Amino acid sequence: MEQVSANKSHGGVQSVYKHQSAVTKTEMTFSVFVPDHEPGVRLPVLWYLSGLTCTHANVTEKGEYRAACAEHGIIFVAPDTSPRGPDRDGKDVPDDAESAYDFGLGAGFYVNATQAPFATHYHMRDYIEAELPALIADHFPADMNRQGITGHSMGGHGALTIALRNSGRFRSVSAFSPIVSPMNCPWGHKALSGYLGEASADWADYDACALIDNGARLPNLLVDQGDADIFLEGQLKTHLLREACNRAGQPATIRMQSGYDHSYYFISTFMADHVGWHAARLK
């Protein structure tokens, strides 16, 4: 693991690291904020999964999480959204055939791809669920018994589905404008078809509403969604999550925020609130 940068901020250290991933077979980059803390203390960890087109850098620069994480003593980890290459042989990893923003690079959808040519590298599920947590546990003062997870858009989908599939791992789960049902929106159809094949039985493993319908449960859930978000009606479909939670008796606080869009101007507005909400459950 190689440190790319380290900057003191809000009393702690904001760092960026890169490492060779056995799972994606590429170099991977992530950022981590470690608040000031007493020597020997282990701190809870909040995972933040980013949305389409993003790297670790978007939330690191624009997310406005450090003040709240410093206040509450929480480590904040922001991974990338796909493998990016070059791979071990120096070759580029495959991208969308037309380099579209919603598939391939920057759009890993937190799945383990089974379809060529993506199956070799696009294993973001295993990367986030297994490889990166082991690195975090080894290299940072992290208490892995106190983890929360959140994310934005495609990363909100990632946070929800990873928490639903890993029962008991996360004490707190939230999301900003998540894709709640990839099986029922164009972004999701394209990603699931491309990575998993048409109408594969695996699709339901990557759909928060289907997982809830099939019996998976979250310890709790906070969602913020802007009502001026241009993706709300066609892609995000927040109402499907509300309906699935209602059907299942899954407790959830799903808030529509008046006038807010899909950008980091929205995310940063509610970030401190989410960090505080996680902190209350990670204490």
Next chain:
Amino acid sequence: MEQVSANKSHGGVQSVYKHQSAVTKTEMTFSVFVPDHEPGVRLPVLWYLSGLTCTHANVTEKGEYRAACAEHGIIFVAPDTSPRGPDRDGKDVPDDAESAYDFGLGAGFYVNATQAPFATHYHMRDYIEAELPALIADHFPADMNRQGITGHSMGGHGALTIALRNSGRFRSVSAFSPIVSPMNCPWGHKALSGYLGEASADWADYDACALIDNGARLPNLLVDQGDADIFLEGQLKTHLLREACNRAGQPATIRMQSGYDHSYYFISTFMADHVGWHAARLK
């Protein structure tokens, strides 16, 4: 004036505008955050002048000022750092001969240039002191009797010198890692020589320490400077400002911040503190 973007954030609106500047004879872009407010109310204005290489976008994305400005009800204005062209005839504005980062584009140094070929466009002093304030007063709910000013690095130099030359205009003045004496550092020598000519008598109008020595005064002053800033010793020379203030009896709070560098990770750490400090003096 044309609105480039508008995003709801922290209860207010973060906008970007562009307009044709009579002063720089180019299009100019700036950002403005207007907090939520009662109809008809006029709010105090905090100016933020950016440093070398920056546009309005750096602080707008990374500055973490909106939560504090929303809390205190302060309008936050972030101009660009130089003209950028094209000019009215569609021509590029002149840049540094070798496109260096410390002169020309992104490096206007808040002066009125007198030397060819810069004298035609590089009038950032008049732009910040006269043209942009008139636009802000006309188009936003701004109380121009309650203005504060701050800035970073070259923009800290801008904030200090503009406040020193315009006695009584600003009720509060602060800076993050300012260039305190362009006459006594390489960045300043290059800029003042290039824009004003070698050893011109005008240089002292653009040097905070010289202005203080010559009798100009600030209503108050707060400076934060990281002691791990790689530019501290060779360019910023905070001690020269401390000495000038001591000689003149100019009240000043100049704080060295342990472990912090020159980046927005430093600025954002102390931004809420600066906004609160201005707010107390703009009430």
